[in-house]
Amino acid sequence: MKDSIYRSHVLICTGTGCVSSGAKTLKDSLNEELAANDLSGEIKIVETGCHGFCEKGPIMIVYPEGVFYCEVQSDDVAEIVEEHLLKGRTVERLLFKEPMTEEQIPSYQDIAFYKKQQRIALANCGKIDPEDIDEYIALGGYEAAGKVLTEMDAQEVVDTIKDSGLRGRGGGGFPTGLKWQFAKNSESDKKYLICNADEGDPGAFMDRSILEGDPHRIIEGMLVAAYAIGADEGYVYVRAEYPLAIKRLEKAIEDAEEYGLLGDDIFSSGFNFKLHIKKGAGAFVCGEETALMNSIEGKRGMPTPRPPYPAVRGLWGKPTNINNVETYANIPYIINEGVDKFTAIGTEGSSGTKVFALTGKINNTGLVEVPMGTTLKEVIFEIGGGLGQGKKFKAVQTGGPSGGCLPEDYLDLPIDYDSLLDAGTMMGSGGMVVMDEDSCMVDVARFFLNFTQSESCGKCTPCREGTKRMLEILNRITDGEGKEGDIELLLELGEHIKSTSLCGLGQSAPNPVLSTVRYFRDEYEAHIHDHNCPAGVCSDLAGAYVIDEEACIGCSKCAKVCPVDAISGEIKNPFTIDPDVCIACGACEPECPVDAISQG
Amino acid sequence: MKSLAELKELRNKVQKEMKKRDQGTKAEIIVGMGTCGIAAGARDILKAVLAEIEKRDLDVRVTQTGCIGMCEKEPLIDVKLPGKKRITYGNLSEADVQKIITEHVVNGNIVTDLVIARHN
Numbered sequence: 001m002k003d004s005i006y007r008s009h010v011l012i013c014t015g016t017g018c019v020s021s022g023a024k025t026l027k028d029s030l031n032e033e034l035a036a037n038d039l040s041g042e043i044k045i046v047e048t049g050c051h052g053f054c055e056k057g058p059i060m061i062v063y064p065e066g067v068f069y070c071e072v073q074s075d076d077v078a079e080i081v082e083e084h085l086l087k088g089r090t091v092e093r094l095l096f097k098e099p100m101t102e103e104q105i106p107s108y109q110d111i112a113f114y115k116k117q118q119r120i121a122l123a124n125c126g127k128i129d130p131e132d133i134d135e136y137i138a139l140g141g142y143e144a145a146g147k148v149l150t151e152m153d154a155q156e157v158v159d160t161i162k163d164s165g166l167r168g169r170g171g172g173g174f175p176t177g178l179k180w181q182f183a184k185n186s187e188s189d190k191k192y193l194i195c196n197a198d199e200g201d202p203g204a205f206m207d208r209s210i211l212e213g214d215p216h217r218i219i220e221g222m223l224v225a226a227y228a229i230g231a232d233e234g235y236v237y238v239r240a241e242y243p244l245a246i247k248r249l250e251k252a253i254e255d256a257e258e259y260g261l262l263g264d265d266i267f268s269s270g271f272n273f274k275l276h277i278k279k280g281a282g283a284f285v286c287g288e289e290t291a292l293m294n295s296i297e298g299k300r301g302m303p304t305p306r307p308p309y310p311a312v313r314g315l316w317g318k319p320t321n322i323n324n325v326e327t328y329a330n331i332p333y334i335i336n337e338g339v340d341k342f343t344a345i346g347t348e349g350s351s352g353t354k355v356f357a358l359t360g361k362i363n364n365t366g367l368v369e370v371p372m373g374t375t376l377k378e379v380i381f382e383i384g385g386g387l388g389q390g391k392k393f394k395a396v397q398t399g400g401p402s403g404g405c406l407p408e409d410y411l412d413l414p415i416d417y418d419s420l421l422d423a424g425t426m427m428g429s430g431g432m433v434v435m436d437e438d439s440c441m442v443d444v445a446r447f448f449l450n451f452t453q454s455e456s457c458g459k460c461t462p463c464r465e466g467t468k469r470m471l472e473i474l475n476r477i478t479d480g481e482g483k484e485g486d487i488e489l490l491l492e493l494g495e496h497i498k499s500t501s502l503c504g505l506g507q508s509a510p511n512p513v514l515s516t517v518r519y520f521r522d523e524y525e526a527h528i529h530d531h532n533c534p535a536g537v538c539s540d541l542a543g544a545y546v547i548d549e550e551a552c553i554g555c556s557k558c559a560k561v562c563p564v565d566a567i568s569g570e571i572k573n574p575f576t577i578d579p580d581v582c583i584a585c586g587a588c589e590p591e592c593p594v595d596a597i598s599q600g
Numbered sequence: 601m602k603s604l605a606e607l608k609e610l611r612n613k614v615q616k617e618m619k620k621r622d623q624g625t626k627a628e629i630i631v632g633m634g635t636c637g638i639a640a641g642a643r644d645i646l647k648a649v650l651a652e653i654e655k656r657d658l659d660v661r662v663t664q665t666g667c668i669g670m671c672e673k674e675p676l677i678d679v680k681l682p683g684k685k686r687i688t689y690g691n692l693s694e695a696d697v698q699k700i701i702t703e704h705v706v707n708g709n710i711v712t713d714l715v716i717a718r719h720n
Binding site: 005006007008009011064086087088109134135137139142143150151259260261267268 | 601602603604607608610611614615616617618620621622623630631633634635638646647650653654661662663664665666
C-alpha cells in the first residue's frame with residue numbers, strides 16, 4: 001500500500017513487444033528525469049502489460065489526462081517531463097497520427113485502432129501493473145471468485161457458464177460449460193484443472209499478452225472453474241519461451257497465496273486450490289490436450305486417443321478440465337456482469353469477443369479484441385488500418401497453421417466459429433495473417449505445411465507420412481517441377497489426413513493447402529502448367545528481367561548491381577540481360593533511371 | 601482472504617490510487633505551469649493543491665496547463681466542477697489554495713474575491 005497519492009500516473013507498456021522496442025531503457029530514463037526535476041514523489045511510473053498496439057511501441061499513457069504517446073524513445077523523455085509533466089503541454093509530435101487522415105489523436109479511446117474494439121479478456125491489459133495484485137483488486141478483481149465461492153453452488157456456476165454460450169477460445173470452440181459439466185460429473189477423490197498456455201501458432205501472442213498483462217484474471221478464472229468441477233489442484237502449462245509471462249505469473253501466484261486467494265479455505269468456504277506452473281519445452285503438439293497432459297506427467301509430449309476424454313481420465317488418470325488462457329480470462333466477466341450482458345455481445349452461436357493477433361502486410365500490427373460477428377473487413381481495414389504501401393489485399397489467413405486462407409470475396413464475412421468453418425478455415429487460437437498481392441499462395445501453403453510437418457510428433461501414420469508427402473509435392477510445385485495430377489493428389493492426401501489423424505494437429509494440418517487450392521487454384525495451375533509464379537515469389541519460376549532497348553540509355557547502372565553478371569553491353573548503347581543467367585532477383589529494376597527494366 | 605466483505609474492504613482501500621486513471625467526469629483543478637507560472641511559484645501552489653486534496657481525501661483530477669497570457673496574475677489555478685463554469689483564480693498564495701478547495705471544490709461556493717475570470 002502506498003502512503004502518498006500521486007498526481008499523475010505514467011503508464012509504460014512493458015509487454016514483450018514494447019520491451020523489444022526499448023521500453024525498459026525508456027523507463028530508466030524517465031526515472032532519472034523525474035528525479036532530476038524533483039517530481040518523483042508526485043508522478044508514479046507504472047509498468048503495464050500489452051496495449052495491443054505493438055506496431056507503435058514503446059507506448060506511454062499519461063494520466064489523469066489519458067494522453068497516448070507512441071514510439072517514445074529515451075531521447076524524448078526530457079521533453080515529456082519538462083513540457084507535459086511539469087507544464088501541462090502535450091508533446092504533439094509524439095501523438096498518434098491516423099495513417100489515412102494524418103490527424104493527431106491525443107486520447108487512445110479515439111484512435112480507430114481502439115474505437116472498434118471491445119475488451120473483455122484484455123480489459124485490464126495496459127491499464128494496470130500486472131505485478132501489483134492491489135491494482136487488479138482495485139478494479140474489482142477476485143470479486144467473481146469471492147461471489148462464486150461464498151454464494152453459489154458448483155452446479156449453479158456450471159449452469160451460468162453454459163448459459164453464457166462461452167466456447168473454447170483455444171481454437172476448438174467446444175462449449176466451455178459443457179466441458180465443465182463433464183468434469184464435474186466424474187466421480188473421483190481427486191480432480192485437476194489445467195490452463196493451456198502452450199501458444200504455438202507462428203505470429204500468435206494473445207495468450208502471452210494476457211498472462212503478461214493481467215495474470216490475476218487467469219488465476220481468478222481458474223479458481224471459479226476449479227470450484228465448479230471440484231478440483232483442488234491446477235497447472236498452468238506455459239511455454240518456456242515466454243519468460244516474462246512466467247515471471248509475472250509466478251509473482252501473481254505468490255501474491256494470491258499471500259492474500260489467501262490461493263491455498264486452503266479460500267474465503268472461509270472450505271475450498272482449497274493450489275496452482276503450479278509447468279514450463280513446456282515448446283513442442284507445437286503439446287497444445288493438444290492429451291499431449292499436454294503427457295508432458296506434465298514427464299512423458300514424451302504425444303497425444304493419446306480420445307475417448308477416454310480428460311474429463312473422465314485426464315492428468316495422472318484423474319478427471320481433468322482443460323481450457324485455454326483466453327477462455328479463463330472471460331470467466332470473471334461473465335460472473336460479475338451476468339449472462340445476459342455477455343450473450344448480448346457477439347452472434348447467436350458465438351457469444352462474447354475474440355482476441356486476434358493481427359500480423360502480416362498490415363499497417364497496424366497488434367493485438368485486437370472484437371465482438372464475434374465483426375467482419376474481416378472491419379478488422380483488417382478499420383482497426384488494422386489497411387495494407388501498407390498502397391498494396392492490394394489478396395488473402396487473410398486465420399487459425400494459424402491449422403487454418404485456411406480466405407480471398408477478397410470473403411471480406412464481408414462476420415467472424416465467428418461456424419462461419420469460418422463453413423468457409424474452409426477456422427477460428428483457431430486467433431492468429432490473423434494478412435497477405436497482399438506480393439504473396440504467392442502456394443508458397444504460403446508450403447510455409448505452413450512445412451511448420452506442421454516438422455512439428456508432427458510422428459505417432460500416427462497419416463500425419464507423419466501424409467504431411468511429409470504433401471510437403472514434397474508442394475516443394476516440387478514451387479521448384480517448377482509440378483506435374484499433372486498434383487493438385488488432385490494434394491486434395492486426396494489432405495482429405496485422408498484430416499479424417500484419419502489421431503489429434504487436432506494432423507486433422508487440421510492440410511487446411512492451408514486445401515483452402516488455397518479452393519480459392520487460388522489458378523495459382524497452383526500457373527505453377528504447374530505454365531511454370532510461372534504469378535506473384536513472382538518462387539524464384540525458380542520467376543521470369544527473367546528484360547531491358548527495353550529503345551528506352552535504355554546505356555548507363556550501366558543495372559550491370560553494376562547484378563549479382564550474377566547476367567547484364568552486359570557497351571556504355572551509351574542498349575544493355576541486355578541473359579535470361580539463362582538471370583535469377584530474377586529484381587536488384588536491377590530500381591537502379592534504372594529511365595524505368596527500362598521489367599520482369600518478362 | 602476470509603470473506604467477500606474483506607475483499608471489498610481492501611478494494612476500497614486500494615481504489616483511491618487507481619482513480620487517477622479514471623477518465624470519467626469529476627472535479628478538475630488546473631494549475632498554470634507555464635514558465636511565468638513556475639517563476640511566480642506555481643510549483644508550490646501545485647504541491648499545496650495536492651497536499652490539500654490528499655488531506656481531505658477528495659476525488660479530484662489535477663492537471664497543469666501552459667501560459668494563458670495572464671502572466672501578471674500568476675500563479676493561477678482553474679477550478680472546473682462537473683456541469684459548472686470554469687473559474688480562474690489568480691495571484692494566489694498557498695493559503696488561498698486551501699480556501700478555494702474548502703469553499704469552492706468541496707462546498708461549491710466560488711471564492712469571489714480571488715476570481716479573475718469565468719469561462720463558458
